[in-house]
Amino acid sequence: xxxxxxxxxxxxxxxxxxxxxxxxxxxxxxxxxxxxxxxxxxxxxxxxxxxxxxxxxxxxxxxxxxxxxxxxxxxxxxxxxxxxxxxxxxxxxxxxxxxxxxxxxxxxxxxxxxxxxxxxxxxxxxxxxxxxxxxxxxxxxxxxxxxxxxxxxxxxxxxxxxxxxxxxxxxxxxxxxxxxxxxxxxxxxxxxxxxxxxxxxxxxxxxxxxxxxxxxxxxxxxxxxxxxxxxxxxxxxxxxxxxxxxxxxxxxxxxxxxxxxxxxxxxxxxxxxxxxxxxxxxxxxxxxxxxxxx
Ligand SMILES: Cc1cc2nc3c(=O)[nH]c(=O)nc-3n(C[C@H](O)[C@H](O)[C@H](O)COP(=O)(O)OP(=O)(O)OC[C@H]3O[C@@H](n4cnc5c(N)ncnc54)[C@H](O)[C@@H]3O)c2cc1C
Numbered sequence: 249x250x251x252x253x254x255x256x257x258x259x260x261x262x263x264x265x266x267x268x269x270x271x272x273x274x275x276x277x278x279x280x281x282x283x284x285x286x287x288x289x290x291x292x293x294x295x296x297x298x299x300x301x302x303x304x305x306x307x308x309x310x311x312x313x314x315x316x317x318x319x320x321x322x323x324x325x326x327x328x329x330x331x332x333x334x335x336x337x338x339x340x341x342x343x344x345x346x347x348x349x350x351x352x353x354x355x356x357x358x359x360x361x362x363x364x365x366x367x368x369x370x371x372x373x374x375x376x377x378x379x380x381x382x383x384x385x386x387x388x389x390x391x392x393x394x395x396x397x398x399x400x401x402x403x404x405x406x407x408x409x410x411x412x413x414x415x416x417x418x419x420x421x422x423x424x425x426x427x428x429x430x431x432x433x434x435x436x437x438x439x440x441x442x443x444x445x446x447x448x449x450x451x452x453x454x455x456x457x458x459x460x461x462x463x464x465x466x467x468x469x470x471x472x473x474x475x476x477x478x479x480x481x482x483x484x485x486x487x488x489x490x491x492x493x494x495x496x497x498x499x500x501x502x503x504x505x506x507x508x509x510x511x512x513x514x515x516x517x518x519x520x521x522x523x524x525x526x527x528x529x530x531x532x533x534x535x536x537x538x539x540x541x542x
Pocket of ligand 1: 266267268269270271272289290291292293294295296299301302303304305335336337338364365366367369381382385386387388391392464465497498499500510511512513514516
């Protein structure tokens with residue numbers, strides 16, 4: 249029995265991808281195309297879950313993010329070695345020369361892991377704001393600025409954020425209304441917003457805010473991964489983390505040269521593709537070394 253327990257744990261999957269947003273879906277596609285056994289876990293909580301139209305994505309400008317995920321899932325269905333499960337992972341830990349992922353009462357093993365779990369936004373605590381988030385309220389002018397051209401736009405931001413947004417949105421031709429910290433209630437009405445301020449109500453077509461964000465999942469902490477000052481996982485140009493065999497992509501991770509993730513669908517997909525390719529390279533190296541040791 250002793251010699252059995254000292255054997256390396258059996259590895260079921262080549263890769264477990266945690267996250268079914270743009271980064272994870274693309275990583276799974278890249279791995280599936282190399283006929284790697286992949287398990288993709290998706291807890292169904294997407295950063296852009298409330299967004300009706302996503303922009304700044306050539307060939308799909310204005311597409312609903314949910315439709316994009318549907319199309320990506322349909323692409324994955326063509327690859328026999330890719331399995332998708334709609335569940336949340338709870339824990340990731342090293343296990344022999346691979347990793348074990350705990351999902352509720354069960355566990356799955358893999359040689360490599362891709363963390364594509366994204367980040368979570370902490371919105372200002374204003375009644376009605378969450379209902380408008382991703383619709384009339386946004387944080388990124390690249391994603392949602394053009395639609396407000398010539399509109400009346402409230403800016404609930406202060407300091408350098410306010411200067412930057414003002415410069416970008418002025419160019420777009422919006423009428424800007426700085427309201428930093430004064431909004432007490434938000435109501436979606438007539439395709440725009442009624443904002444209750446200290447002593448008045450104003451109507452605007454949209455509003456920008458600057459939420460803080462944090463990791464959606466505890467896996468970076470569980471694995472002791474190096475982080476950037478932003479709180480995101482530090483990765484190199486191949487999306488490798490500080491733990492061999494663990495890759496990270498999308499909003500959850502970025503290179504040390506960047507101050508924060510360059511959050512977008514396209515950059516997340518690109519990072520997922522690189523992470524998938526890097527997993528394949530890691531697996532090939534590992535398999536060649538196993539053959540050499542025989
Ligand atoms: C309001 C808003 C509007 C935006 N508009 C645009 C736009 O117009 N154009 C654009 O390009 N970008 C836009 N973005 C940015 C874009 O949505 C993100 O950059 C992108 O979604 C990041 O992709 P991701 O795969 O890293 O993370 P996400 O899309 O957030 O996906 C994370 C995945 O991880 C899963 N997950 C997390 N924890 C677990 C767990 N424990 N177990 C299993 N699964 C888990 C989640 O369920 C989800 O499937 C917008 C963002 C916001 C907030």
